[in-house]
Amino acid sequence: MSDSSAIENSVAVEAHHEHPPYQRHHFESVAQQFDATNFAMWLFLLTEVMFFGGLFTAYLVMRNWYYPAFVVGSHQLSIFWGTLNTLALICSSFTMAMSVWCAQTRRKSGLVLCLTLTFVLGLVFLGIKGIEWHEKWVKHHVPGLRYSVEAFVNPASDPEVFAEYHDKPLAPDMAVKTEQYFFLYFAMTGMHALHMVIGIGILAFMIFRARAGDYTSGHVTFVENFGLYWHFVDIIWIYLFALLYLISRHQ
Amino acid sequence: MSHISPVLWQFLVKWLTNFALFPPEASRIAPQMDALFFFMVLVSLVGLTIVVLLIVGFAILYNKERHPHAVQIEGSTLLEATWTIIPLGLFLIMFVWGALIYFRVYTPPANAMNIYVVGKQWMWKVEHPGGQHEINALHVPVNEPVQLTLISQDVFHSFSIPDFRVKREAIPGRYTSVWFEATKTGTYHLFCTQYCGTDHSHMTGEVVVMSPEDFRKWLAGSTSGQSLAQDGERLFASLSCNACHNSRPDARGPNLVGVYGSKLTLTTGQTVTADDAFLRQAILNPSAHVMQGYVPIMPTYQGQISEEGVIALVEYLKNLDTGYRVQQTLNTTTLPPQFQGAPPAAGQKRTPQGEVKP
Amino acid sequence: MSSTIVRLPDQSTARIPKTNFLTRENGLLSWLLTSDHKRIAMLYLVSITFFFFIGGALAGLIRLELLTPQSDLMATDTYNKVFTMHGLIMIFFFLVPSVPATIGNFLMPMMVGAKDLALPKVNLLSWYLYMIGGGLMIYTMAIGGVDTGWTFTTPLSTHYLNTHVVSAGLAVFVAGFSSILTGLNFIVTIHKMRCPGMTWFRLPLFVWSNYAASILMVLGTPVLAITLVLVILERTVHIGVFDPAYGGDPLLFQHLFWFYSHPAVYIMILPGMGVISEVVSTFSRKRVFGYTAVAFSSVAIAVFGFFVWAHHMFIMGISNYAALVFSLLTMLVAVPSAIKIFNWAFTLYKGSITFETPMLYAIGFMGLFTIGGMTGVFLGAAGTDIHLTETYFVVAHFHFVMVGGMLMAFLSGIHFWWPKMTGRMYPEKISQFAAVVTYIGFNLTFFPQFILGMLGMPRRYASYPPEFQVLNVFSTAGATVLGVGYLLPVLYLVWSLKYGAIAGNNPWQATGLEWQVQSPPLTENFPEIPIMDHEAYDYEWLELQQAKEVASVG
């Protein structure tokens, strides 16, 4: 039966080298595996950049058109919570970076600690985000579902809003456009929060594995790549904070 | 010939009588556009011939039987440069030529007569300044430039007259314009070419090009009794626009006499020309278009006036050359029904602003 | 028989190698959980064929309806749903994944000399996403379909329709991520998994063109994804950035949508161009004329392709200055395609040409793509675009590029690599016949549509003025022929799975690394990672190699 020359080739040659258990069969070396997955992660982040890119484009167009509405809309966000959230996320980025360092230098308890801190800070971020969103709901600032422009035309009509409203009332046609601002606010922070939720889910899984010592035996790839993702989410927030919260606070 | 199947026979007769490769050239721009089109066809044919000749020629010359051993050739910078630069040059010619025509089609001459077109699912409503309203038809005089100001009341539509080689989308929320000068009397197809929902393919009509006399007769015969500007005047009064825009020195709104076509300075410091699009925007989104020296107190009329109503107002403002009329306008308080805002479309939940949805 | 290059092993003794990727494991689960790129390619092949025939059946319905000027076969809204589903299925579930996810998936690792794609599990995930998207699309169709047109034009899709826009949008969204993952995998594989000696300029041109297409997939598709998210949001909460009633801008949707959907046509055609490079070279026994020019023209198409999107919006009221810039860039992106056509034609020069089925399809591709490409210039020049856009001219142009170009390339590739995929040859005579039938049917179907478009017949019309009927009848007649042309390959390819001649390693005497191993290949492709010691398309190297083998056996 085996007289075809092709069959001679078909005897699979077993790999000669001894591989660490985390090296996948189709890679030649661990370095190649790390390189490839790291590069893949960066490409994935590029797709994320373009994903948010569509939102940023929409934001820019609308902001250019309806600047007064965007100013007033942004003043409805709490700068305190916003700043706190930014700091929480920056700190979580720091602890994530530390996790990578711990994994690289094989400090298991340090790694578990740093990952847990990142996890907690991520939850803090989402918690604060929840508080802010709840406030928007109370103030009738959820576009499409629960929205009132009345407060922007005549602030006194809504005591909830009036308490912290320092802007001049908007003309009715411009007031309508605040809904665009809040639509973008919810779309952008919502997309961002979705990424956070996914990240936190993966973090939980990583803490579990880190306690088993999976990342402190030389296999840093996963931690490193997840770190990239986490930092990327942080970067997006840095821009969202500047674009959504900080429009002309001086007015 | 009767032994051929009658169906086939009919088919052939139809083919022979109706066959055309390109539509009639019935407007000033059509021959110009066709010139470019035929230039492109020529270039394509030459290009295609070259490619086909090369492939067929090489296939015959160098098939395996004739030419059993291939000669390896790396490439040729000279040849490759040739077929980079020549197509590039041709494409650039087409680009410049095409751009010239594009600008010509979308730059109406100053003396063009203006006709308003409102697209809605699934009909074209045409409004002549004289108050003639048409549905799915457009009557125009021959040899006279006609500008169409287009707007859609709902979704994207596209106003296309193939025999004139012009087409423009009517989009919601903004005026667009196109112009043509018909050169042959007759009846031509009018299509909506942008897909707009269920009855897209029934959103067709006809463009009737008439001699000037016939057109005058038609205008006289189909007038609704009130010009568009007069409609606008009534609307102006019933919306109480003249409470502020009344040309008095202490008026809260700017004087609108002679405003059309003038240069205005806005509170933002921008200088703009008050054209149709600006007037429309100023009615619907006043606060972004406040003139210097005035405060943004004007309410918005978004959703309260139909597109036809806005057109009537714009047309009224265009023809407003004396303040007398504004002050003397009768003060009716109700909005004529034909100008009320369109009812929300199916599946659409609009709440009046200010109202809170639970 | 000298007019063929096919060299098959002695049929009386030849056997399909016992160990290969098909026989390695058995059972449904071994397929559903595989991470072998070749098996995933097969899964893709079966699934896209399935969707192709659904889309094709819908196309048949469209052509039947257009046989008569009235909308008599179906009501207008049914017709609208039919052409929408045809567009969505054909574009997102057939054309986009066609060459990359099947042929590309199968060959990419072998061509660069790797055991698998860099991320095999992600590859499998991409197929599952495709299937989920496809399932959603079928579900959409089952519950009543959607009639937005494949372009989801707002505000029609967001406020004025009661059909299932959300599930259709989700289907495309999910399928989009499947194509992102494929593209990502390819880029990583090409960068990081090349075997020793495989420099960038030794890569087969198929790899180059898939690389270019992958860049477009990775960077373009997410914009479509977010746009669809915004459409779905707007549809559910009734307000959004595309809603003119609230100050949004429907043109913004057009910008974002075409930012993906124009590059998408390059995603569809570039891999096809790669196939043509391989096939033309192999069947003329010659290195591709001007390898570097062809390679770089792919990359140039990818880069320029990103910045031409607004030529879909010339008559929609974009700024005339923008129209000018986009028109100019469109002219520039046409040049690399012209370069490719001439380079392929000159590859034939002084070759030693044979005309097996893949070559027939490839020659068909060159002719039809030339027409398709040139008519694209008609639409890219702003002036003529005014008259031609939104008419059957666009339909004809698009189908010349996608069906005449891409589908021809796909069939060419499938026939070319069929022996590698299955180990068996397809039947030559009948497949040559099918290629000719396809070619005739295609021209009969779509060429009259150019004239219809020039005459001004708008697209997406269920009924039309009676003077357009004759040309429509031709078109419908052609579609019937075309249908036969597409059914035939399915029949004989399935037949050949059992009865085809044993192909051996390299029936075409081709030079690619994939041809130097057994067919069907081993799960790990190469027994040893190969070392690339020659240029791509080096037929002299191949002859030397074969002479050596003969000598050693002798």
Next chain:
Amino acid sequence: MSEQTENAQHIVGPKVYVLILFALIVGTLATVGASFVEMGVWNPVVALAIATGKAMLVVLFFMHVKYSTKLTKLTIASGLFIFLGLITMTMADYISRAWGRW
């Protein structure tokens, strides 16, 4: 074998991380402060400049790009190029619409 760490790349130490964290916090406070200062058209420019500065720090140090290969840097650059292309060319349409009567 067991000594082999899979990434042979530069390991960034905690000192750098703490410094970056500090810089990011300062940046955050600075951008909040800047938004309360009247700068006219420069407000958004400053806000975006600070945000970009912060993002650069994160990318270069937290994400180790400063120590990465040219390929990574090129990848990021090309992604940003396309992203900016999307934004500028779309905005070019919107802005130039106001130039003429079209």
